[in-house]
Amino acid sequence: MAFKTILLPIRESSTGAALMETAISMAVRNEGHLDLLYVASEPEHMIPFSTMGLSANMRKTIIESATANAEQQGEELKQAFLALCDRYKVKVQTRSADHNGASADFLLRTGKRDDLIGRYGRLADLIIVPQPIKVAPPPSSFEAALRESGRPVLMVQREKVLEAPGKRLAIGWNSSKEAAQAISAMLGNLKRADKVFVLTSEKRMQQPINADDVCVYLGCHGISAETATFTTENQSAGEALLAKAHEMDCDRLIVGGYSRPKIRDIIMGSVTGHLLAHADMPVIFVH
Numbered sequence: 001m002a003f004k005t006i007l008l009p010i011r012e013s014s015t016g017a018a019l020m021e022t023a024i025s026m027a028v029r030n031e032g033h034l035d036l037l038y039v040a041s042e043p044e045h046m047i048p049f050s051t052m053g054l055s056a057n058m059r060k061t062i063i064e065s066a067t068a069n070a071e072q073q074g075e076e077l078k079q080a081f082l083a084l085c086d087r088y089k090v091k092v093q094t095r096s097a098d099h100n101g102a103s104a105d106f107l108l109r110t111g112k113r114d115d116l117i118g119r120y121g122r123l124a125d126l127i128i129v130p131q132p133i134k135v136a137p138p139p140s141s142f143e144a145a146l147r148e149s150g151r152p153v154l155m156v157q158r159e160k161v162l163e164a165p166g167k168r169l170a171i172g173w174n175s176s177k178e179a180a181q182a183i184s185a186m187l188g189n190l191k192r193a194d195k196v197f198v199l200t201s202e203k204r205m206q207q208p209i210n211a212d213d214v215c216v217y218l219g220c221h222g223i224s225a226e227t228a229t230f231t232t233e234n235q236s237a238g239e240a241l242l243a244k245a246h247e248m249d250c251d252r253l254i255v256g257g258y259s260r261p262k263i264r265d266i267i268m269g270s271v272t273g274h275l276l277a278h279a280d281m282p283v284i285f286v287h
Contacts (some may be wrong), residue, residue: 004032007124117150162269166252178256182286196225238274257285
């Protein structure tokens with residue numbers, strides 16, 4: 001399907017320009033609507049005053065400073081957003097069912113950022129997020145976008161504008177319901193691709209429903225796909241999957257995100273975690 005409604009939660013002005021241009025160009029290609037969500041967190045929720053022993057005046061000063069900084073950053077992002085909309089000739093307006101062509105809106109909200117990302121994301125065809133800085137665990141905003149919205153999440157590399165649609169798409173198949181949901185969510189894009197590969201480990205090819213069956217399923221939707229296997233003998237599944245996607249010269253990777261219980265991810269590591277930290281191509285996650 002075309003991405004008619006796109007959500008970009010944004011916070012960092014240092015990487016905001018590239019993210020906004022990626023999102024706006026995608027809205028133009030899909031003749032869709034972009035909602036850029038900037039959440040000014042309530043300072044009272046960010047500072048544990050009860051344990052800091054601050055006086056009332058110090059508390060007031062910190063709150064005023066944090067509020068002013070949030071307002072300044074929000075205004076900088078808004079002005080950059082309006083300039084990009086002007087450059088791409090995108091109408092600035094609220095989301096409407098009867099809009100013609102691409103449109104966009106700057107949503108300034110106050111509250112708990114993760115909650116708002118999850119809520120607004122549920123009515124978006126796609127949520128765009130920047131690749132997290134290499135930290136463990138991953139940022140809660142990514143988890144909110146993925147786990148709380150139920151929508152596809154496109155992770156793009158920081159400070160890199162993604163202007164062209166993917167033409168050589170790789171699907172990571174591990175027989176999970178999340179992987180199946182990822183395929184279903186991305187059928188429209190898979191149909192428009194020049195080449196589609198279903199990547200899976202050699203061990204998973206022994207399962208009753210394997211990558212060859214996925215190719216048959218895709219064929220029923222008019223999509224020609226090819227199985228490509230990798231081994232996890234000397235590397236993790238995430239490392240092997242990413243290496244295989246590069247070997248097949250793919251420009252997008254589609255996976256089910258967090259397809260194992262959290263406790264197993266903590267003990268064994270996860271493909272999602274590896275891709276968040278090390279992917280050097282855009283990745284679409286679906287949970």
